[in-house]
Amino acid sequence: MNSSMRTFASFPPVENALSEPNGLLAIGGDLTPHRLLEAYSKGIFPWFNEDQPILWWSPDPRMVLFPHQLKISRSLRKAVKKTNYKICTDCNFTQVMQACAAPRDGQSGTWIHPQMIAAYTALHEIGLAHCVETWIDGELAGGLYGVALGKVFFGESMFSRVQDASKIALVHLVKQLQFWQFDLIDCQVKTHHLASLGAQEISRAEFSQKLDCLITTGFESGNKWNFERILIE
Numbered sequence: 001m002n003s004s005m006r007t008f009a010s011f012p013p014v015e016n017a018l019s020e021p022n023g024l025l026a027i028g029g030d031l032t033p034h035r036l037l038e039a040y041s042k043g044i045f046p047w048f049n050e051d052q053p054i055l056w057w058s059p060d061p062r063m064v065l066f067p068h069q070l071k072i073s074r075s076l077r078k079a080v081k082k083t084n085y086k087i088c089t090d091c092n093f094t095q096v097m098q099a100c101a102a103p104r105d106g107q108s109g110t111w112i113h114p115q116m117i118a119a120y121t122a123l124h125e126i127g128l129a130h131c132v133e134t135w136i137d138g139e140l141a142g143g144l145y146g147v148a149l150g151k152v153f154f155g156e157s158m159f160s161r162v163q164d165a166s167k168i169a170l171v172h173l174v175k176q177l178q179f180w181q182f183d184l185i186d187c188q189v190k191t192h193h194l195a196s197l198g199a200q201e202i203s204r205a206e207f208s209q210k211l212d213c214l215i216t217t218g219f220e221s222g223n224k225w226n227f228e229r230i231l232i233e
Contacts, residue, residue: 010038011025011026011038011039011042011044011056012025012026014042014043014044014058014204014208015204017057017058017059017060017204019060022059022060023057023058023059023060024055024056024057025044025056025057025058026044026055026056027053027054027055027056028053028054029054029056030054031046031054031115031116031118031119032119032122033119033122033123033126033128033219034219036119036120036123036147037123037128037147037149037219039056040147040149040154041149041211041215041219042058042208042211043058043062043186043204043207043208043211044056044057044058045057045058045154045156045188046116047111048111049111049113050113050114050115058204059188059189059204060203060204060205061190061201061202061203061204062186062188062189062201062202062203062204062206062207063186063187063188063189063190063191063194063199063200063201064184064185064186064187064199064200064201064202064207065174065184065185065187065194065197065198065199065200066183066184066185066198066200067174067175067177067178067182067183067184067185068178069198069200070171070174070175070197070198071196071197071198072171073196075164076164076167076168076171079163079164079167079168080168080171080172084136084137085134085135085136085141085165085168086134086135086136087132087133087134087135087168087169087172087227088132088133088135089130089131089132089133089224089225089226089227090124090130090131090224090225091131091133092131092133092140093120093121093124093129093130093131093145094117094121094124095140096131096133096140096143096144096145096159097112097116097117097120097121097131097145097157098112098117099140099143099159099161100112100143100144100145100156100157100158100159101113101117102159112157120145120147120156123147126221126222127221127222127223127224128147128148128149128219128221128222129145129146129147129148130145130146130147130148130153130224130225131143131144131145132144132145132169132170132172132173132225132227133169134162134165134166134168134169136162136165139161140161141160141161141162141165142158142159142160142161142162142164142165142166142167142168142169143158143159143165143166143169144156144157144158144159144166144169144170144173145157145158146186148182148222149215149219150214150215150216151181151182151183151184151214151215152182152183152184152185152186152210152211152214152215153173153177153182153184153185153186154185154186155185155186155187155188158170167197170197172227176227176228179228183210183214184210184214185199186207187199
């Protein structure tokens with residue numbers, strides 16, 4: 001075992017993370033709000049199966065979305081402009097996490113297990129984890145959740161039960177974050193889906209530098225989110 005990967009009192013420097021598997025930094029610890037907030041402020045996140053110890057990651061490169069660089073395709077713009085849906089924020093956080101945990105094609109399991117749901121629900125209860133929900137005909141059709149610190153939103157997962165429902169939630173999130181002058185959305189690792197929306201890879205070093213600039217306050221409790229009506233052209 002790498003000397004940096006042990007049960008720890010605090011996190012080792014992210015530069016100590018392994019290159020294979022990419023970003024594995026530490027093993028052990030806990031999922032208390034204090035631990036999670038310390039991790040996110042350093043660009044570290046937990047990802048592990050239910051039968052594993054807690055694994056902490058800081059991959060290099062890092063997938064990010066700068067809010068002003070969001071790409072909205074013609075078909076998505078058309079979907080966003082429809083009036084048959086309702087956007088809710090922080091209304092059903094645990095339900096959103098459970099929906100994100102549901103089985104997906106090509107996946108045999110999920111990392112969003114009860115331990116993770118309990119941990120992020122605790123962050124939600126102190127106003128630092130948030131969700132955006134798309135409702136259609138009175139049913140939760142899609143959404144996403146993540147953690148907000150300073151001027152950074154750390155996206156965790158999203159789901160759709162209706163075509164484009166999660167993308168609609170994301171567009172509203174990004175437009176609102178622009179209005180609130182957030183500068184960065186963390187997407188963790190590259191996917192074709194994220195790249196198609198304008199996300200890009202930057203180095204871990206650059207990502208860490210941006211966090212140092214954008215997370216400058218302590219981890220005070222936050223508030224539930226309420227979105228203003230942002231017109232999407």
